[in-house]
Amino acid sequence: MTTDDELLAGFTDAEEDSLIPILQEIQGRNGYLSAEAIVKVGRCLKVPTSRIYGVATFYNQFRFEPRGKYHIQVCRGTACHVLGSATVLENLEKELKIKAGQTTRDGLFSIEVVACIGACGLAPVICVNTTFHAKVTLDSLKIIIDEYRDAT
DSSP states (O other): OOHHHHHHHTTTTOOGGGHHHHHHHHHHHHSSOOHHHHHHHHHHHTOOHHHHHHHHHHSTTOOSSOOOSEEEEEEOSHHHHHTTHHHHHHHHHHHHTOOTTOBOTTSSEEEEEESOOSOGGGOSOEEETTEEEOSOOHHHHHHHHHHHHHHO
16 A cells, blocks of 8 residues: 555545645655645545645645755745845756756755745845755855755
8 A cells, every 4th residue: 555545544434624634644744745646635535636736736835746855945025035035046946947846857956935934134045954044145055055966
């Protein structure tokens, strides 16, 4: 049995109101919601796959691709925006050759745009996994990315 099958076995009598907790559990185990998992949830709950995608895409918490080993959150809050986070994001996407919401082919990096990290005094800020990088410039961004690449 796969992880998703084992999880869904515990929801044999579940109804559609269990959808979000099931999706949260699958993402918690797998790191994201695969197309295969969504189909299995649909069968289990007897709910169309389109409805499951509709719910999952409505909530910002759900992901449809695995995160990279180094998950980079780019703050786009007001302070970060004013101090250049749009340029940081643009250059990060160019450096990694992916867009926000994507993961590099090698699985090393992924990018997520967040509304606010809560470190306004350090703007612009990025967070790689749980490590904050403050007052990010284009030069420091390149150094940060290279350090993570070299650590692999």
